[in-house]
Structure formats: C-alpha cells, structure tokens
Amino acid sequence: MILTILGCHSATPKTFHNPTSQLLEVKGHLFLIDCGEGTQVALRKSKVKFARIKHIFISHLHGDHFYGLIGLISTFTLLGREADLNIYGPKGIKEIITLQLKLSKSWTNYSLLFHELDSKISEKLFEDEKVEVFTIPLDHRVYTNGYLFKEKTGERKLNPKAAIEANIDKSYFRKLKMGEDVVNEKGQLIPNQQVTFPPEPPKSYAFCSDTAFKPEISPQIEGVTALYHEATFLEEHLHLCEKTKHSTAKQAATIARDAGVEQLILGHFSTRYDDLNLFLEEAKEVFEETSLAADYKVFEI
Amino acid sequence: MILTILGCHSATPKTFHNPTSQLLEVKGHLFLIDCGEGTQVALRKSKVKFARIKHIFISHLHGDHFYGLIGLISTFTLLGREADLNIYGPKGIKEIITLQLKLSKSWTNYSLLFHELDSKISEKLFEDEKVEVFTIPLDHRVYTNGYLFKEKTGERKLNPKAAIEANIDKSYFRKLKMGEDVVNEKGQLIPNQQVTFPPEPPKSYAFCSDTAFKPEISPQIEGVTALYHEATFLEEHLHLCEKTKHSTAKQAATIARDAGVEQLILGHFSTRYDDLNLFLEEAKEVFEETSLAADYKVFEI
Structure with missing residues (x-):
C-alpha cells in the first residue's frame, strides 16, 4: 500500500496548506479519500496518473473534505474520461454534484455512480478478489464515516x-x-x-477524520497496519474538542494504542499551531510509532 | 482603478494556471469578478485584504468561473466575517450555495445577499456616489454576463x-x-x-468572459478605459469558437477597435497553446494597445 497525502490541514486552503485529501494505492487501485478544494492541483503536483481513480470516498460534507470534488469531476470530463467513477459519501452528495452539472449544462461523458451513505453501523462498500473497503462510523458535527481498506489474504x-x-x-x-x-x-x-x-500478511489502512474521541472504533480497526487519525488540537485545547467534535493528538494516540495498530499517522491540524512537532511529542507519550502527515508526503504501508 | 488578475486560464486549474478570477479596486471597493477553484488561495498569494470584498460578480455557471465561490464563502465564516456579502450571478447560484451550506450545517454568520440574474438586456446592479456596475449580456453556451464598472464623474x-x-x-x-x-x-x-x-476623467472597466464574438456589445463598452475580453483561441482554431462559443484574439481585438477602448487585456487562454505571445501578435494586428493577462499580474487602469 502506498499512501500519498495530498492535503492534511483543517479548515481553509492556504498558500502552503491543503485541506484533506489522500490517495491510497493498493492492489492496482487508486482510491481517493476526501477531496478538499485544490485536490486536482495537488494530484497534478504529485504526478500521479489520477485518471486511474475509479473510487472516491468522501468522509463528510464539510467543505475542507469535498469542495474539490465537483472540479475534479468536471476535469475528468474535459480530459475525455470514459470509465465509470464511483463516489461514496453522505446522503446529499449526489444532489450537490448533479445540481451543479445541471446548471452548467455540463453532464459528464462517463457514468457517475453515487453510493450515498446514511447507516450508523459499518458497511462493506467495495470488494473484489484482493481488497475490501468498509465504513468506520465516526462522531462529528455532521454525519461522518472513516474508511477501512483491507487487503485480502493472498495466495501462498x-x-x-x-x-x-x-x-x-x-x-x-x-x-x-x-x-x-x-x-x-x-x-x-x-x-x-x-x-x-505462506502469503504476505495482508495489509490494512484505516482513515479516521473528522471525529471526536471515539474509543468504540478500536475493535474494528484492531491491528491495522496503519491508522490515519485526525488530531486537530493539542490536549491544552481539549475543551475545543467538545464543541467542535474533533480529537487531540493524545486521544488519537490512545485509539492507536488500544487498537494495537502498527503505525499511527496524525493530520487535520488546526492552523492555530505553528509548531506541529508538539503533536508528535504529545502522541508519542502514548504511542511511539507515530508520524505526522504533511502535504505531498508519501507513506509506504 | 487597480485590476489584479487572480487567474486567467480556461478549463481546469493546473499547477501554474488558475481559472478565471479578478479583483478590481475602485473608489474604495474591492469587487471580485468570477471565482474559479483556488481563488481564495490566489487572493492570499496576492496579499490583498480580501475580507474587504463585499460584492462578487459571477459571469456564468461553468466551473472554471465559480467553483471557488463556496470555499470563499465558508472561509469568510471561519474568519468571523460579519459584513454582508453580495453575490451577483445567474439564476441557480443561490440554490447551489445554499444547498451546500445546508448539508454541511454551516450557515454563515453574515448575510449572504444573492442577486440572481436572468435578463437578456443590460441591467444596473450597483450604484453609489462614485461607482456604477452594469451587466453586459454575452453569448455563451449557458446564460452569461460580462460586467461594466464605471466611475462617476467626480468633483471639480x-x-x-x-x-x-x-x-x-x-x-x-x-x-x-x-x-x-x-x-x-x-x-x-x-x-x-x-x-x-476639471475633474479627473472617470475611468471604466469592462469584463467580457466567456463569449462568442458579439459585436453588439461595442456600443455599451464604447471608449472604456480598459476592456478585458476573452481570447480562448487563435484564428487558426476559429472553427472551435463556433462550437464552444468562445472568441479568438483577433475577434477580441476587433471588439476593442470598434468600441474605441483605450486598452485591451486578453485572457481565458486555452491550455492547448504553449506560446501565449501568439495571442498578442494576432490581436495587435487589429488593435495595438493590447496586453496579455497573467496570473497575479496587476494593471493600473
């Protein structure tokens, strides 16, 4: 699995801060996870062949996680895309996209297949011979899912x-x-x-953003190879987490420790912090194998 | 009048190419004209105090002219904006914006005042003691207006x-x-x-994008201090203009000459051309006082 961070900052896009988006390459798939404004430019900068993306997973309908989707869909049209595009996300996402396509008289040349979500329990969204994808219901101000990507056990x-x-x-x-x-x-x-x-042990990646501290997710993500968990705040701003339904670095590390994951990646940093190393220090006190996400950073999982 | 080009390229945002957006500073106003994806980042890069924008004029509902609007509106909320924001654009723009705000449960703290347009003849949209703004009905694949900004004659x-x-x-x-x-x-x-x-002669700026060659606009923009006119193609691709309802550099220059404007600025270049100087050469054969727009270029009008 190769994970490319296209953006890992909260709230608004800035000159050197992209909002959330990630690209997961696994078993021949390019899965796009969230799509904040500017994601299509970040994809170009990353020099990935993004026309190969066939599945886009949107966690929730806050702007910093999906405002770039309509632009990417339009760009695919301009590039002459013919392959189906599957979009998984909260109920309402289809109306947002189709309204804009209708008013701009710019229907896609390819099939847009919407898979709208509203379940509060985990669902399997995708499966083929080698990979499965599940929702991870999270706890945020609006209906939100994380996503769990699991390789199947391969051949001997x-x-x-x-x-x-x-x-x-x-x-x-x-x-x-x-x-x-x-x-x-x-x-x-x-x-x-x-x-x-024996076959290579199957790898797995869990994406959890945005969410309040939700220990109930630990059993589902138990032992994953890598966990991305949002850490919008440091513990000193724990009180902000309650109102905004976000997590601290310590809380993210607690989830990682309790779920026995191999590796934790932190992201969705609030722009109030200049020194992101404070997130790393706070998390490592609870869970040593922690890294910080950074725009355009690539993780081999 | 100070015109800052935030983006001047057609179709899709790229690493070094922003879609259409401009900022016009005139008599204490900051008017934003069109708002393609990434405009809020371009505003930050330009270091303008963009919280001062109170009026946004959207020409038409193609993505490269308005996909950045919802993000800018959301950012204003996060920045604690309280001042009213006026948005002028084609009928449907209100539904697009409000649907997204509703589904993200992210209503603005400030008043969003939509002025939806559907007239096929020019209308006055704004007037105060010093400035007037009018629509310039254009001819494109969807309902489109250019905008004419006119200073009033000042005091002696x-x-x-x-x-x-x-x-x-x-x-x-x-x-x-x-x-x-x-x-x-x-x-x-x-x-x-x-x-x-005598008072300073009043200045005027006409923004015309996107449009097929439409000589009928010449009387309305007669003698303007500066005309921005789209030039998506060169004459060698004139046949593409018919299908896409865009203009060539020569056609833009013909409008400028026939309207007797002082200065022509070309933009909305198709990404098919590597050498934009060809646009300048083609236009100058018809109208000498021609410049090319470029992202982040500033014109003193």
Whole structure:
C-alpha cells in the first residue's frame, strides 16, 4: 500500500496548506479519500496518473473534505474520461454534484455512480478478489464515516525448487498456491506447506477524520497496519474538542494504542499551531510509532 | 482603478494556471469578478485584504468561473466575517450555495445577499456616489454576463490660489467643487472655471468572459478605459469558437477597435497553446494597445 497525502490541514486552503485529501494505492487501485478544494492541483503536483481513480470516498460534507470534488469531476470530463467513477459519501452528495452539472449544462461523458451513505453501523462498500473497503462510523458535527481498506489474504507462494524435487506436475501449481495438498507423479500425497511459502500478511489502512474521541472504533480497526487519525488540537485545547467534535493528538494516540495498530499517522491540524512537532511529542507519550502527515508526503504501508 | 488578475486560464486549474478570477479596486471597493477553484488561495498569494470584498460578480455557471465561490464563502465564516456579502450571478447560484451550506450545517454568520440574474438586456446592479456596475449580456453556451464598472464623474478640483485671489470665502469652496459659480466678498459673480480645474476623467472597466464574438456589445463598452475580453483561441482554431462559443484574439481585438477602448487585456487562454505571445501578435494586428493577462499580474487602469 502506498499512501500519498495530498492535503492534511483543517479548515481553509492556504498558500502552503491543503485541506484533506489522500490517495491510497493498493492492489492496482487508486482510491481517493476526501477531496478538499485544490485536490486536482495537488494530484497534478504529485504526478500521479489520477485518471486511474475509479473510487472516491468522501468522509463528510464539510467543505475542507469535498469542495474539490465537483472540479475534479468536471476535469475528468474535459480530459475525455470514459470509465465509470464511483463516489461514496453522505446522503446529499449526489444532489450537490448533479445540481451543479445541471446548471452548467455540463453532464459528464462517463457514468457517475453515487453510493450515498446514511447507516450508523459499518458497511462493506467495495470488494473484489484482493481488497475490501468498509465504513468506520465516526462522531462529528455532521454525519461522518472513516474508511477501512483491507487487503485480502493472498495466495501462498510456490517454492518451485521444492515442488520439482517433490515430483509435482506443473498443472498442480495453481492448486498449491490455493493452499491445497496435491498428489505427485509417484502417487504420494505432498503436504502443501512442504512446497509453498505462506502469503504476505495482508495489509490494512484505516482513515479516521473528522471525529471526536471515539474509543468504540478500536475493535474494528484492531491491528491495522496503519491508522490515519485526525488530531486537530493539542490536549491544552481539549475543551475545543467538545464543541467542535474533533480529537487531540493524545486521544488519537490512545485509539492507536488500544487498537494495537502498527503505525499511527496524525493530520487535520488546526492552523492555530505553528509548531506541529508538539503533536508528535504529545502522541508519542502514548504511542511511539507515530508520524505526522504533511502535504505531498508519501507513506509506504 | 487597480485590476489584479487572480487567474486567467480556461478549463481546469493546473499547477501554474488558475481559472478565471479578478479583483478590481475602485473608489474604495474591492469587487471580485468570477471565482474559479483556488481563488481564495490566489487572493492570499496576492496579499490583498480580501475580507474587504463585499460584492462578487459571477459571469456564468461553468466551473472554471465559480467553483471557488463556496470555499470563499465558508472561509469568510471561519474568519468571523460579519459584513454582508453580495453575490451577483445567474439564476441557480443561490440554490447551489445554499444547498451546500445546508448539508454541511454551516450557515454563515453574515448575510449572504444573492442577486440572481436572468435578463437578456443590460441591467444596473450597483450604484453609489462614485461607482456604477452594469451587466453586459454575452453569448455563451449557458446564460452569461460580462460586467461594466464605471466611475462617476467626480468633483471639480479647487484652485486654492485663484479662489483666494478672487476673494471667495472658504464657505463657498464646496459649491465650487460641485461646479457652481459663486459670488465673492465684493459681490462679483465668479465663473466656476476661473477658480477650479476639471475633474479627473472617470475611468471604466469592462469584463467580457466567456463569449462568442458579439459585436453588439461595442456600443455599451464604447471608449472604456480598459476592456478585458476573452481570447480562448487563435484564428487558426476559429472553427472551435463556433462550437464552444468562445472568441479568438483577433475577434477580441476587433471588439476593442470598434468600441474605441483605450486598452485591451486578453485572457481565458486555452491550455492547448504553449506560446501565449501568439495571442498578442494576432490581436495587435487589429488593435495595438493590447496586453496579455497573467496570473497575479496587476494593471493600473
């Protein structure tokens, strides 16, 4: 999994601060997560082939998470896109987009497939042979979901040398990768583990923004390879979290620790702080494996 | 009048190309004209005090002219704005903005005053003691207006030395500035022109984007101090103008010449051209006083 941070700041776009957007590359997919104003320019700056994006996941309908969506949709039209585009987000997102397309008489040349969400419990949104995507219901001022991206356990890896030594015909290799035992040319049953290696452990990424401290999400994100969790404030401004339904760096780290994740990435920083290292210090007191997001930073998960 | 080009390119925002937006400073007003995606960041980069903007004029509902509006409105809320904000634009703009504010539960703290337009003949939109603003109906794929900003003729300027020599009491100076003749302390009638200078000639600025070649606008913009006219294409792509309802550099220059304007500024360049000087060359063959717009360029009109 490769995670590109396109923007990780809260509230308003500024000269050197993009609002929330991320691109997750996993098993051949380019998943776009949130799409604040200017995301299409950030995508160009990142030099990713963003025409390959087929699924866009919007967490909630605050401007710093979706105002760039209509522009990206229009740009896809101008670029001659033909592939379907799936948009997952809160109920209402379809009306916002289609109203603007209608009034500008600029319908897309490609199919826009809206998947509007209103469930308060986790749902599976996408699945193919290699990846699943689920919602993570969060607690914010408006209806909000995080998203959980999970690789499926892959095939076992063939040990070609061992398989040949065990006199297994090549036509059985597919079965071996599927984890089955096979009979060799001498009629002997060969245990799968003798001639294969275990698959790579599946990776997973949880995106949680924006949300008040919500420990109830820990079981769902237990053991994920990487967790992005918003940290809008430091503990000294904990009182602001109650009103705005955001989290502190310490709260994000607490979630990471309790869920036993491998790695925590913090973002959605309030612009009131000049020194973002304070977030890192505060979080590391609770959970050591913490990093700060930064616009255009790339994480290999 | 000071005109700041915030963006002057057509279609999609790119790393170094902003879509259309301009800021016109005139007689204490900051008028924002069009507001493509990223305009609020361009305003920050220009270091203008954009909280002073009280009137925003949107030409039409194509994305490259208004997708940045909702973000700017939201940013004003976050910055604690209290002053009214007037938005002039095609019918439908109110629904687009209010739908997004409603779904994000983010009503503004200040009054948003929408002035929706659907007239096909020119209207006066704004007037105070010093400035008037009119629509310039244009010809595009959707309902579109340009805007004409006109200073009113100002007061005559007092010649203090001449006024004192003519024995005029100071209490009459106000009347002199208003252009009236006055009686001096000796009971003589003093002709106004003897003791005053004529006012600065009023300036005017016409913004015309986007539009097909429309010579009918020439009488309305006759003699303006500066005309911004779109030039999306060069003459070699004239055939594209018919389909897209845009203009060539030559057509823009023809309008400027026929309307007898003092200065022409070209913009809304298609991204298909690498060398924008070709626009300048083509236009200058018809109208010498032509300049090219460029993002962040400032014109003193």
